[in-house]
Amino acid sequence: MYRYDQYDHQIVKERVAQYRDQVRRRLSDELTEEEFLPLRLQNGLYMQRHAYMLRIAVPYGMLSTAQVRMFAHIARTYDRGYGHFTTRQNIQFNWINLEQSPDILAELATVEMHAIQTSGNCIRNTTSDELAGVAADEIIDPRPYAEIIREWSTFHPEFAFLPRKFKIAISGSEQDRAATAVHDIGLHVVKNAEGEVGFRFLVGGGMGRTPIIGSVIREFLPWQHALTYLEAVLRVYNQHGRRDNKYKARIKILVKALGAEEFGRQVEAEWADIKDGPATLTVEELQRIAQYFVPPPYETLAASDVGFEAHKAENKGFANWLLRNVKAHKVSGYAAVILSVKKTGVPPGDITAAQLDFVADLADQYSFGEVRITHEQNLVLADVKLSDLFTVWQAVKAQGLATPNIGLLTDIICCPGGDFCSLANAKSIPIAQAIAEKFDNLDFQHDIGEIELNISGCINACGHHHVGNIGILGVDKDGSEWYQVSIGGAQGNNTSIGKIIGPSFSAQQMPVVIERLLDVYVKQRHEEELFIDTVQRLGIAPFKEYVYASPIPTGYTHGEDACVY
């Protein structure tokens, strides 16, 4: 876990003072709301439907237990007792007073946290693999590079007012768990034939209204050049990205317009000026950062544990949880535990102050005092001994964080939607809840197998609906809320963008729509075939045909909304 030195402390402290003064000037009308807007956004403060929302940076999703307890404190003191984990591995609080926001930042600074650049048209929180450092399939731990990028991007003077928001994700494993292909920049830490470490450099991926999969502009960039190459990409984008239309302002539009090859050529030309300059990384710096990510003091343990095996054999609930929520670890005798923040009846990603305190205590006792956030809005205890798993499971279960649904139908990625977000065209949480309620039966979910269901309340795609095996997008039609359904999206190594199956549905129709999609799958699947594979094999036609074959009750009994057909 990275620890601040005096310079990090100083910069964050100075930010708190700067922001406090900005808030003062806003409250005294020295700053207009228009002038204040980008300033507060670069501090993660949004004006939402009911109140301000504060998004706190969790760099690459890593948290100490002191930080988790601080969230609980903020939830209790400044909010309504809960927080919400996001697809950017951040946490946000929905009921914040503007006047108190500087105090929250001051409190965060005491545990080495801030809200810098969690919003705004600047380089956002760099995300990574929630299993970094422990995953069995890891090639190189990406976290030191993520931290190096965090520092470089923090208050970068040239790139604070970009054409649009800018998101970087980094992955160091065989299996991409960081959705790198749908980021403005996606980095794969790789080794070349000589065993040297470098990056495969993807640019121009993204979701939103024009979903595009990133293009590789360099197969191998030696790690020393990471920052100068990032600088070159950002400089080309800053100067040439469109500013006339915010919907065409992301780097993906520029890369698409120029072609990846031409874009790459311009980056190389820009890079030629700064390559090998002082910003080139040094072995000393990499080592300095990497020392914070050395493995914790693992015990030498056998690959299996007698007590653990006995509980597994005797207790079906425990076995189910192991199957879904516990992941392989590269160290013998340990496992990574995913705490499901997706209990039916609770908005996906929402967590209470009591649960936050509980997770902190649990991590202190069983997982070296460290917690991670996944971009699927769950939590991870990365280093739990097999012999502790049963105890941990019982404790977690009592807190409602043990739903054995990781990777299954009810592990829904969902943005806050119209209940909170002022950008949303439609609610998303009630849709997630209605679907979760209908398919609450775990046996059925296990039978369906791995499936990603993602819901966004608007085209900004915070719920990553484009890469959901089933994606749901809230749309506004004549002032009412409708839902467009796509299938065939996927994240990871075979990232694909889902295809829309047809006209949109009302909220009330959505559970039946999902049921029909699953009916087709169950009927057509080959043995062991996942939903996504069936969709890819058959195309969307049979799904479309069946979903629209007969009317689905709309919930409306009269008037022109009585039936959608």
Add this chain to the structure above:
Amino acid sequence: MPVSTNEIIKNRAVVSDDWSVLRLQEGETAESVSIPAGKVIVPFSVWQAQRAQLQDRKPIGVWLSSDAQADVLKEDLAHFDLVAVDFPKFTDGRGYSIAYNLRTRLAYSGELRAIGDVLRDQLFYMQRVGFDAFAVRADKNIHDALKGLTDFTEKYQTSWDEKTPLFRRVNRQAVSQD
């Protein structure tokens, strides 16, 4: 034309300024606009159109719009006593890269002035990429804006003002809080 008594921030102090910025009004063209007497910062388009007359004029300044590239001044840079970059809107960040490229790629060492929608909370960033003069928007208190230059005492990354990144400049070690 009367000498302007405007104030600007230059080299981290509020000073009076006798330059005026020429902006084309509706109906005026770069070819036909007449350049007032005194110290004038002309748009690059005017410089291009009237170079023959302007190149003997001293002193003279030029300003670039935010959609320009620093490279357009490559051949002519030596003529200018001042180069300005316009910020049509404080949220338009292209001027930062223009300034950086003027300073680094073109090695421009004269006065580099930010004009247009120039506000306090952007000044720290602007000075980092190479601006040393700031024509703060007229409705804002320039003495208040001056404070924006000192918001931070440290920075992680390189830019025009700081050639060495923090990791090469100092010996960094975590501060124990136990």
